[in-house]
Amino acid sequence: MGDANGDGEVNNKDVATLFRHVSGSNIKCLEENCDINGDGDINNKDVVALFRKLSEMQTTETDEPGMINDETDSEDSGSFNDMFG
Numbered sequence: 531m532g533d534a535n536g537d538g539e540v541n542n543k544d545v546a547t548l549f550r551h552v553s554g555s556n557i558k559c560l561e562e563n564c565d566i567n568g569d570g571d572i573n574n575k576d577v578v579a580l581f582r583k584l585s586e587m588q589t590t591e592t593d594e595p596g597m598i599n600d601e602t603d604s605e606d607s608g609s610f611n612d613m614f615g
């Protein structure tokens with residue numbers, strides 16, 4: 531679940547793939563992997579769900595969240611929050 535582009539890893543590229551897919555681009559998105567929240571539709575909610583999932587994964591990997599790549603992370607999450615409210 532979450533491997534939108536089917537390359538075997540779940541990362542920011544999958545968020546980008548899923549985002550482009552729901553934005554109307556012709557980009558492929560594996561249906562079984564893109565319905566992140568499992569409600570039967572692939573839409574902005576799944577982009578947000580995947581983005582949050584990745585954020586949680588990254589937070590789990592570091593013992594000190596906010597101490598590493600703080601500027602980059604805040605920029606990324608800020609832009610997504612702006613997009614999806």
Ligand SMILES: [Ca+2]
Nearest residue numbers: 533537539544
């Ligand atoms: Ca992937």
Ligand SMILES: [Ca+2]
Nearest residue numbers: 565569571576
């Ligand atoms: Ca969904």
